[in-house]
Amino acid sequence: MSRLVVVSNRIADPRKPAAGGLAVALGETLKKTGGLWFGWSGKTVPDGMPGEGKLNVHTAGTVTLAELDLAEEDVDAYYRGYSNGVLWPVFHYRLDLAHLESGYLSGYRRVNRLFARKLAPLLREDDLIWIHDYHLIPLAAELRAMGCANRIGFFLHIPLPPQQILAAIPSHEWLMRALFAYDLVGFQSEADLLNFSHYVQAEATAEPVGVSQFRAFNSTVQAGTFPIGIDVDEFRRLGQAREARDTYDTTCKEYSRRRLLIGVDRLDYSKGLPQRIRAFGELLREYPENRHSATLLQVASPSREDVDAYVDIQHELESLCGAINGNYGDLDWMPVRYIHRIIARRRLPGLYRACDVALVTPLRDGMNLVAKEFVVAQDESDPGVLVLSRFAGAAEQLKDALLVNPYDIPGTAQAIQRALQMPLEERRARHAALLENICRYDVHWWCRQFLETLAEIR
CATH class of the missing domain: 3.40.50.2000 (Glycogen Phosphorylase B;)
Structure with missing residues (x-):
């Protein structure tokens, strides 16, 4: 060899x-x-x-x-x-x-x-x-x-x-x-x-x-x-480790009365973060039943903070999150939890598993492995739903996700609403198809x- x-x-x-x-x-x-x-x-x-x-x-x-x-x-x-x-x-x-x-x-x-x-x-x-x-x-x-x-x-x-x-x-x-x-x-x-x-x-x-x-x-x-x-077996082992299980338990306890949506991204203009936050705001405006119910956990890891374009998008993101929390938040509910730091990889499987919906909505991405990690982390008997940008490379493989155009804010909000309302049988069928593809093409x-x-x- x-x-x-x-x-x-x-x-x-x-x-x-x-x-x-x-x-x-x-x-x-x-x-x-x-x-x-x-x-x-x-x-x-x-x-x-x-x-x-x-x-x-x-x-x-x-x-x-x-x-x-x-x-x-x-x-x-x-x-x-x-x-x-x-x-x-x-x-x-x-x-x-x-x-x-x-x-x-x-x-x-x-x-x-x-x-x-x-x-x-x-x-x-x-x-x-x-x-x-x-x-x-x-x-x-x-x-x-x-x-x-x-x-x-x-x-x-x-x-x-x-x-x-x-x-x-x-x-x-x-x-x-x-x-x-x-x-x-x-x-x-x-x-x-x-x-x-x-x-x-x-x-x-x-x-x-x-x-x-x-x-x-x-x-x-x-x-x-x-x-x-991704390395499916390695990520599953990570999900069984103590830190992932503790993260899952803590998150479920902290948000026991909420439906959780998650986004995990590097803070980059290619990731469509402002569009995603706007779509979540549109969800709360058009589908008021999600108020006091749905919470978006958005992790945006620091990236190239000495570049003007990245500083601009950070300020825009902070402003959007603040506006949504100011308009819709209450004493016992904050619609968007924005985290501008790196979350340890060993905690991510537990965090993914605790969430009902993943929002992976880049404006353009080569592949995007967060989409695949979210699917692998799910409980197969009660899995969450993947909302995925059609402009991510992963969309060519993961056709059983809910595919969206991230530039279409109302359309993305509708897809999020569909994900939150999706029956268990459909969630299981979509998840099984996604998981089979991810395991085969690891x-x-x-x-x-x-x-x-x-x-x-x-």
């Missing part, structure tokens, strides 16, 4: 339970193959020169972790500037928030070149290389320029927008041409794959040479859909499917 080499913006020790989704997904294969995980350490080198970095290599069991410290100027350009100031908003369809004239592209290219230069000496001839996400789109092209002939795959965890939006990025041709240095490019959804197909044929005059296979720039790339899942299926496809490409 070839050694797996994973490259991502940030890395984590796969032995640690709180290492995160990517570590859970890839840890098993990394351990089996004695793999290498390469990425930015999250640290900066004091007085470091741009294009230079300090590499720290250490082991975590059978896995080698290679962490690169970056110069502060490189972090500003590559990470804050181009990755999160240009690619993130554009890929989430928010051209109005993208800093398209920022000049960060040279720093983005410089750091990808540095990654390649530091990674190349660590590679073996038969390594299988898997590069992750928008931070590292040009990395394979940089490795190829250095003579790397390994099989290299790329997976985009966020959405890929349509041709007309991508084309707004200065140097978009260079960016998308870089994808042809990969053997396999993976997307979360069929919509993303279709956008890629349209773009490369219209902008790069790529020629289809097979099923989702395209040839341009004297290279052929295979593209495919690989929707990421995170291990995702990892195995991508790597087997990559290994089979000639």
Whole structure:
């Protein structure tokens, strides 16, 4: 079996339970193959020169972790500037928030070149290389320029927008041409794959040479859909642990007279949080029977608080929650409980299980694993209902959720009302169908499917 080499913006020790989704997904294969995980350490080198970095290599069991410290100027350009100031908003369809004239592209290219230069000496001839996400789109092209002939795959965890939006990025041709240095490019959804197909044929005059296979720039790339899942067994074990059970008991006791709705999100403009709060306010206005009955628990974890767009949405969210609580709240009932901090992952299964409805309503999302975690956490004999945005990648798989357009505030309120009124038999049927899909296409299926496809490409 070839050694797996994973490259991502940030890395984590796969032995640690709180290492995160990517570590859970890839840890098993990394351990089996004695793999290498390469990425930015999250640290900066004091007085470091741009294009230079300090590499720290250490082991975590059978896995080698290679962490690169970056110069502060490189972090500003590559990470804050181009990755999160240009690619993130554009890929989430928010051209109005993208800093398209920022000049960060040279720093983005410089750091990808540095990654390649530091990674190349660590590679073996038969390594299988898997590069992750928008931070590292040009990395394979940089490795190829250095003579790397390994099989290299790329997976985009966020959405890929349509041709007309991508084309707004200065140097978009260079960016998308870089994808042809990969053997396999993976997307979360069929919509993303279709956008890629349209773009490369219209902008790069790529020629289809097979099923989702395209040839341009004297290279052929295979593209495919690989929707990421969760580790179902691990999340179930988490739900049986003491902290999750205590959270469930405490929440049920605290809200014994309420119907609970929950939203758990990173505070980001892509998550549709203001629209969700407005829809809940519309629910209370149009369906007054929910007053003194329904409570929305909205967790919005802090995110990039030094960026104006995130500060603006935080203030908007606080204002909306305050207005609803002021208009409808009473001495013994607060309609919205807004929590602007991180809730420990080990508590989430208990919190999900205590709630009647989950609101997962992003304006645009690559997948959204909260939707899948909520379903797994439910009591199968009396499950809650998932209200899911049609613009989340998860909507292609989870068709038995109540799918909504988050921009349609009255329509979302109607769906929430339907979820609160749904008969037990329908709730059980929908939940069973959702759970079957989530268990079949879990995170291990995702990892195995991508790597087997990559290994089979000639």
